Amino acid sequence: MAEAKLIDGKAHAERLRRQVAEGVAAFVEQHGTKPGLATVLVGADAASQVYVKSKGKTAIELGMASFDHRLPAETTEEELLALVARLNADPTIHGILVQLPLPRHIDSAKVLLAIDPAKDVDGFHPVNVGRLGSIGAGAPLDFPVPCTPLGCSMLLADAVGNLAGKSAVVVGRSTLVGRPVAQLLLRADCTVTIAHSRTRDLPALCRTADILVVAIGKPEFLRGDWIKPGAAVIDVGINRVPAGDGKTRLVGDVAFDEARHVAGCLTPVPGGVGPMTVACLMYNTLRSAQ
Ligand code: GUN
Numbered sequence: 439m440a441e442a443k444l445i446d447g448k449a450h451a452e453r454l455r456r457q458v459a460e461g462v463a464a465f466v467e468q469h470g471t472k473p474g475l476a477t478v479l480v481g482a483d484a485a486s487q488v489y490v491k492s493k494g495k496t497a498i499e500l501g502m503a504s505f506d507h508r509l510p511a512e513t514t515e516e517e518l519l520a521l522v523a524r525l526n527a528d529p530t531i532h533g534i535l536v537q538l539p540l541p542r543h544i545d546s547a548k549v550l551l552a553i554d555p556a557k558d559v560d561g562f563h564p565v566n567v568g569r570l571g572s573i574g575a576g577a578p579l580d581f582p583v584p585c586t587p588l589g590c591s592m593l594l595a596d597a598v599g600n601l602a603g604k605s606a607v608v609v610g611r612s613t614l615v616g617r618p619v620a621q622l623l624l625r626a627d628c629t630v631t632i633a634h635s636r637t638r639d640l641p642a643l644c645r646t647a648d649i650l651v652v653a654i655g656k657p658e659f660l661r662g663d664w665i666k667p668g669a670a671v672i673d674v675g676i677n678r679v680p681a682g683d684g685k686t687r688l689v690g691d692v693a694f695d696e697a698r699h700v701a702g703c704l705t706p707v708p709g710g711v712g713p714m715t716v717a718c719l720m721y722n723t724l725r726s727a728q
Contacts, residue, residue, distance in 0.1 A: 442701040445597045451713035455500060458720045462501040465727055473727030474503040475533040476525045480518060481511035486537045493535065496716050502723060505531065515544045519552050526554040533559035533723035558582050559722040570621045582722045587618035589714025590651055590672050597703045598670050602627035607644055609633045609660065610653035615674055619651050652691040662696025671701040674711050
């Protein structure tokens with residue numbers, strides 16, 4: 439069996455960022471103001487700090503305005519809702535991103551619901567979730583779509599081309615990734631199955647898939663012999679695991695060294711889906727501004 443073609447998310451994200459930068463320049467020319475992204479981080483979760491910093495930095499690199507709001511972990515729900523209300527009303531802000539997870543004393547659903555759906559660049563507001571759940575096949579995505587799922591669908595469209603009629607299995611039913619990915623694949627005319635922790639004989643189900651999207655957050659969970667030869671495999675997992683000598687390394691949810699001998703094409707971790715998430719956020723922010 440030939441080795442899988444690696445899907446280069448880094449290169450794809452770089453192309454998308456260049457397109458967005460061009461769109462931003464045209465927007466500034468036309469409107470005399472920059473697209474503005476507000477990021478909100480409550481607390482000091484290390485991974486969230488890295489993500490939020492990367493989002494703000496990329497926005498500035500692409501010519502947008504970035505407004506970083508760092509709030510202490512003790513921030514009350516009322517205080518956070520008041521900030522969201524100010525950002526909703528601020529005409530210089532086109533995109534609002536509240537980094538998840540929020541501290542336990544804050545009701546995330548209530549906060550997401552408070553964001554103006556037109557500024558919801560994460561696509562997590564119930565109105566945008568509902569739009570994604572009710573569009574027809576091939577209908578335009580003229581509303582914000584969650585960034586990681588959008589990135590997955592762009593990588594698949596590039597690597598596979600026409601997805602119509604393909605059998606797709608999405609492993610993971612999270613509202614942030616699994617469900618919206620499934621909706622996007624349905625829009626692309628795939629026959630979609632969503633698998634989860636209670637699915638019976640998951641390996642056998644996975645072996646039926648022309649397209650496998652794996653988003654469960656378990657290091658190297660999906661094994662090579664679960665993959666149909668030639669399938670397209672998108673690994674959304676980013677898991678830090680011990681690598682010996684006290685060091686750590688990043689691995690996906692797919693056992694990469696096994697999968698690469700079976701899959702037709704495959705995203706690496708890192709350098710696959712990860713870079714697409716931030717690039718898609720920039721794309722959504724520009725679209726919201728437009
Ligand atoms: N936490 C992990 N991923 C994301 C994301 O895409 N958006 C937000 N807001 N929080 C996250």
